Amino acid sequence: xxxxxxxxxxxxxxxxxxxxxxxxxxxxxxxxxxxxxxxxxxxxxxxxxxxxxxxxxxxxxxxxxxxxxxxxxxxxxxxxxxxxxxxxxxxxxxxxxxxxxxxxxxxxxxxxxxxxxxxxxxxxxxxxxxxxxxxxxxxxxxxxxxxxxxxxxxxxxxxxxxxxxxxxxxxxxxxxxxxxxxxxxxxxxxxxxxxxxxxxxxxxxxxxxxxxxxxxxxxxxxxxxxxxxxxxxxx
Numbered sequence: 053x054x055x056x057x058x059x060x061x062x063x064x065x066x067x068x069x070x071x072x073x074x075x076x077x078x079x080x081x082x083x084x085x086x087x088x089x090x091x092x093x094x095x096x097x098x099x100x101x102x103x104x105x106x107x108x109x110x111x112x113x114x115x116x117x118x119x120x121x122x123x124x125x126x127x128x129x130x131x132x133x134x135x136x137x138x139x140x141x142x143x144x145x146x147x148x149x150x151x152x153x154x155x156x157x158x159x160x161x162x163x164x165x166x167x168x169x170x171x172x173x174x175x176x177x178x179x180x181x182x183x184x185x186x187x188x189x190x191x192x193x194x195x196x197x198x199x200x201x202x203x204x205x206x207x208x209x210x211x212x213x214x215x216x217x218x219x220x221x222x223x224x225x226x227x228x229x230x231x232x233x234x235x236x237x238x239x240x241x242x243x244x245x246x247x248x249x250x251x252x253x254x255x256x257x258x259x260x261x262x263x264x265x266x267x268x269x270x271x272x273x274x275x276x277x278x279x280x281x282x283x284x285x286x287x
Contacts, residue, residue, distance in 0.1 A: 055081040055168075056132075057139040057215060059207040060146045061109040063097050067152035072097035073122060074111050076150075077204030078132060079212045081139070084219070086212055091132040092205040094119040109202040123157045130159065138162065139215050141185055141207075143169035170211060173218045185210060192217040 057079040064071035078091040094116060101113040140146045143164075151161040174183035181187070185207060189196040194213045199206050 053083055054134075054136045055084070055139055056136045057081060057208045057212040058133070058146060059141070059204045059211060060149055061111060061202060061204050062149055063099065063105050064102055065145075067149050070099065071149070072099060073149050073153050074101075074116055075109070075204040076125075076129060077206070077208040078129075079205075079208045080136075081212060081215075084216055086209075090205060090208075091129070093125045093129070095125065096121050122153045126154060126157050126159050135166070138167045139170060139211065140167055141169070141211050141214075142171045143167045168215075170215050170218060173215075177218060185214065188214045188217075192221075 059077050060073050061075035062071050062073050073095055074097050075094050076092070080087045080089040080091075094111070096116050096119045097113075098121060099113075101111065101116070106112060138147075147162050147164065147167060154161045171183060174188055178191070181191075186196060186199075188194075189210055192214060194210060194217075196210055199210065
């Protein structure tokens with residue numbers, strides 16, 4: 053399963069008042085594990101940078117002046133995220149801004165149904181606690197020392213780690229890694245040994261016969277035939 057962890061930086065709090073997106077960072081997860089593929093762009097907002105916003109992310113109008121405008125990166129952005137679920141902290145904010153930008157260039161907007169809001173997840177899991185990204189990093193002992201200011205890509209990378217903890221932590225990732233591990237000659241994942249003594253069959257002879265008759269009705273391509281051909285029973 054492919055997911056995209058996403059964060060933005062903006063010139064302010066409200067796209068309806070003329071605020072714009074100035075940075076987008078995306079981190080790809082495959083089966084809840086970072087694939088190493090990221091997507092990151094700075095964007096020229098074609099307007100000034102209010103001081104309160106600059107104090108949050110440190111992106112000045114001068115720095116952004118030679119960066120591409122949103123219309124120049126919109127298609128590349130949509131191509132990268134494809135139709136994957138989007139993992140976003142306080143999703144209403146980011147989705148609202150991105151849809152405002154996409155609307156301006158008459159491109160398809162993001163649907164809310166594809167979005168997982170980690171802030172909502174955190175509030176359900178830790179009711180009454182602080183659930184900012186910084187607070188969640190502290191709670192899950194995730195090193196955020198490189199985050200000296202808000203930045204879309206670094207925040208997306210940290211959020212990816214937080215998200216894994218929110219949905220079950222390292223154990224979930226380990227289980228998924230085991231499923232995709234290299235398999236040995238026996239067909240089992242590498243390092244997994246067979247039982248020293250096989251489990252006793254749990255099916256009666258009558259049940260096996262009834263199953264065999266049922267498989268005959270499924271045709272030559274039935275998956276159950278693989279087990280019969282290998283001499284393995286359904287017990």
